[in-house]
Amino acid sequence: MPPKPLPPLPEAPSIFGWQHLVYLAVYIVLTVGALVFIALKVKKEKTIEIIIKVTGGVLLASIIWNRITLIEFYNSVWGLIPNTVCGTTSLIFGISALFLKRDHIVFHFCVYTAFWGGIVATVYPTFIGQAHYFLYQPTISGMIHHGISVFLSVLMVMKGFVIPSLKKFYAFPLGYCFLLVYGIFLLDFSNGNITEAMYIFAPLIPGTFLTWYVVDPFLILGNLGLLALWQKVIKPRLDEKKSKKEQEITPTV
Secondary structure (H helix, E strand, O other), rough: OOOOOOOOOOOOOOOOOOOHHHHHHHHHHHHHHHHHHHHHHHOOOOHHHHHHHHHHHHHHHHHHHHHHHHHHHOHHHHHHHOOOOHHHHHHHHHHHHHOOOOOOOOOHHHHHHHHHHHHHHHHHHOOOOOOOOOOOOHHHHHHHHHHHHHHHHHHHHOOOOOOOOOOOOHHHHHHHHHHHHHHHHHHHHHOOOOOOOOOOOOOOOOOOOOOOOHHHHHHHHHHHHHHHHHHHHHHHHHHHHHHHHHHHHHOOO
């Protein structure tokens, strides 16, 4: 008898396919639920610091897991070295959350980069079709470290562990300059084993015009504009309204 034919391989996961949409739904529920719980229930500074350090440790573990799995995916030990904006930022962010103090200048690079990079990669993960199943380790570990980086950046700002400031905003463009120099170093030092780093020779989304010299200035100027709007217009008005309410509540003698 001829052998029984093997069943066909399942269709590979795709962006906005059912597996991706299920992941997004679970991620949004868990992330929003955790942030709301922390915002309402966690008030002690020491507890907040512990949560941030634990989250930083989980982020660090997830990016290390991701890079280890990429050794097999690329069939090269060079897969261990982060060569993307998000991967490098997750590594720096995780270590910084564990060891650096509140409002350290490094966070003023990591928070912006981790938030926007994590959002883009979670909503539009170009690496999602690496295998025929969503839980393929390079894929799911990549999704997880991007998702945790978004959570950690929001948590830090929400709880005042990082206070966005125009005076410290220089860390954001300076950090991007570091990433580009680091990427050029990897391309040169690896002797062709790493063919792409920091999107220097490839667009952020394949087949688009979103190259580093388009995306990076847009992100820097966009975040600078939003921060200036918050610090110079919105926050002073909110503080003024809060002050008026406190004056109305305070009884006159």
